[in-house]
Amino acid sequence: MRITPSSNRLSQALREQRLIAPGFGRYFTDHMVVIPFQGGHWQQGELKAYGPLSLDPATSALHYGQAVFEGFKAFVQEGGGVKTFRPHANAERFNRSAARLAMPPLPVDRFIEAADELIRIDRSWIPQNKGESLYLRPLMFATDTCLGVRPSQEYLFVLIASPAGAYFSKGVQPVTVWVSEEFVRAAPGGTGEAKCAGNYAASLLAQAQAQEKGCDQVVWLDAVDREFIEEMGGMNLFFVNQKNGKTIVSTPELSGTLLPGITRSSVLELARELGFDAVERKLGLAQWREEIASGEMTEVFACGTAAVITPVGHVKANGFEMQINKGANGVVTMALREALLAIQYGAVADTHGWMHGVF
Numbered sequence: 001m002r003i004t005p006s007s008n009r010l011s012q013a014l015r016e017q018r019l020i021a022p023g024f025g026r027y028f029t030d031h032m033v034v035i036p037f038q039g040g041h042w043q044q045g046e047l048k049a050y051g052p053l054s055l056d057p058a059t060s061a062l063h064y065g066q067a068v069f070e071g072f073k074a075f076v077q078e079g080g081g082v083k084t085f086r087p088h089a090n091a092e093r094f095n096r097s098a099a100r101l102a103m104p105p106l107p108v109d110r111f112i113e114a115a116d117e118l119i120r121i122d123r124s125w126i127p128q129n130k131g132e133s134l135y136l137r138p139l140m141f142a143t144d145t146c147l148g149v150r151p152s153q154e155y156l157f158v159l160i161a162s163p164a165g166a167y168f169s170k171g172v173q174p175v176t177v178w179v180s181e182e183f184v185r186a187a188p189g190g191t192g193e194a195k196c197a198g199n200y201a202a203s204l205l206a207q208a209q210a211q212e213k214g215c216d217q218v219v220w221l222d223a224v225d226r227e228f229i230e231e232m233g234g235m236n237l238f239f240v241n242q243k244n245g246k247t248i249v250s251t252p253e254l255s256g257t258l259l260p261g262i263t264r265s266s267v268l269e270l271a272r273e274l275g276f277d278a279v280e281r282k283l284g285l286a287q288w289r290e291e292i293a294s295g296e297m298t299e300v301f302a303c304g305t306a307a308v309i310t311p312v313g314h315v316k317a318n319g320f321e322m323q324i325n326k327g328a329n330g331v332v333t334m335a336l337r338e339a340l341l342a343i344q345y346g347a348v349a350d351t352h353g354w355m356h357g358v359f
């Protein structure tokens, strides 16, 4: 990779000001990585100054949405140094998403190298406080300048980085969710398993509707029966049940229409290690209501890279409303959240090989 350091970095004073309350996805570091795919091959990449891309108006991705992305984080470790969480899993999912959209795979080592180099050159942008991180956003889109509907022959891989604040600045707070019975996120045979830009475009109206109903996030039902719970916004859902003295942590099974979250798979593993039963299952809306009403289901939470683990306190839908755990944070939810954060920040040994050392 060619490295061309920026000659126009933000001043230390301005950078430090931005790092006081970085929020999410608002500020970007001084550099980015671009790797073009041309002539059937990935070309030499370049690490260079962050800045606008110049695109022909006929750029294929702008018209037909052939675009995929990823998201993962780098954490300052308690013992010093910086590590990313499961970046190889993101690289592999990136390539599965690309394959679904008839795009070429990027070799995993080039994906990892791009991230490591960007993190190293922009290390002064990584926030240091507990709960903070550097969010990495890889993306790839079709760059043919042609209005013919076919897979592009040329692509651009881009990697940018953004300092991320603690998601819950005032402490973890449960969210309220709206079950959308009008819109669906993904249908069998569609692109639900791929992290593609279009899935998000198609979700925005339902999300706006959830907000009109006084909710924070939308919960998606399956497209066929409009009954089975799939995901919450851009996060995977989990349920905690107490049955015959056992704690059962469950999540909707990967049916082909769910995004296979890396946080989701990590939570399933951690739940077993904490001594809970962890299962994937199909859960219908009627069953969900019943389990909450009977008191068997004691907690609901959502998980994803950006917010880690978010408790769900209320569920609203057409004609009913339910409260979970009196609208408070649940103990199993918070134990899983702490267990995951402890690994990410290096407070405990990484027995899973999830952390990738950058420096």
Ligand SMILES: *Cc1c(COP(=O)(O)O)cnc(C)c1O
Residues within 6 Å of the ligand: 071, 195, 231, 233, 234, 235, 236, 259, 260, 261, 262, 263, 264, 303, 304, 305, 306
């Ligand atoms: C990215 C994403 C998730 C969460 O995946 P993680 O790998 O845990 O960040 C869940 N659902 C959707 C729709 C997503 O796009």
